[in-house]
Amino acid sequence: MTSIKVPIIENILEANDFVAEENRKIFSEHNIFCINIMAAPGAGKTALIVKTIELLKDKIRIGVIEGDTASVTIDSDQVVMAGAPAVQVTTAGECHMDAMMVRKGMEQLPLDDLDLVIIENIGNLICPAEWDLGSHADALVASVAEGDDKPWKYPNIYRNLDVLLITKTDLIPYVDYDIDHFKSGVEILNPGLVTFPTSAKTGEGFPAWTEWLLKKTKAAAEK
């Protein structure tokens, strides 16, 4: 009997990263810009997505991949009502979406007829940060009601973001939320991160956010 040490050094998430890279390529081949939207449960991802669709649907063609832990269609129903094709991918209790789930969603979307694909990730501030889905940009939705200490407590998810949306700004008078303290935490982790304070209730910040998204989508189409 012999005992042998076999050196490996292989990334445990390598299989996911491989599929993610393929997803990104497929989106790009279809001239689609794909954005992955992450947040804690209740941060207002769906409200943000619905309002974004309403404001952009006459300018670009949008599809949505909805991640849900169980097969309830509340979120996707709202998206469809707002005027965009939506497919729902259930994660069977898993805490995050992975690249393979996104691929399944992509297969059900009319990619030839889309300019922008929005992925609504599972509500969670920890796990989604680890999984590359194959998007071109990663966004975080952080509501003021969650508190201004979240960048300090969940540093990992802020590190690789391309855009940050602060939501429910209409609630600032009613909650203890110091936007400067919040932003100083973000600045440590992701200096100069593009940030839009928004309110889906009042519409604050939506012109600037949708303009950013439109610009990114058009740039992807021209490549």
Add this chain to the structure above:
Amino acid sequence: MHELSATQNILRIVMDHAERNHADSVSAINLVVGDFANIVPDCVGYYWKIITEGTIYACAVLHFDRRPAIFECDDCGSQFEITREMTACPHCGSDHVTFISGDELLVESIEIVRNEKEK
């Protein structure tokens, strides 16, 4: 919190290399886990027992080489660890810091056993 899928991926990598090296069993698996990888070693061990039951991988001992999350201060150049909450540089108080390492999630090596009964 996603230890089951991580453990399944570890098994896939271990199986691949064990088969390629004609292992009769696997005695140890050496993993590198950064603090920012958000993986709880105890949970991986728990799932490992469940998903490998009755296989040549069931008796493998899982070794976790934990790596702290390390940041470097852009202003004073000192390096510091973040264990739980994010902080500014503990040496000079600067907010300008850069992530250096601590999100590793690797199978570093495995130790396999060959019975060599054919010789």
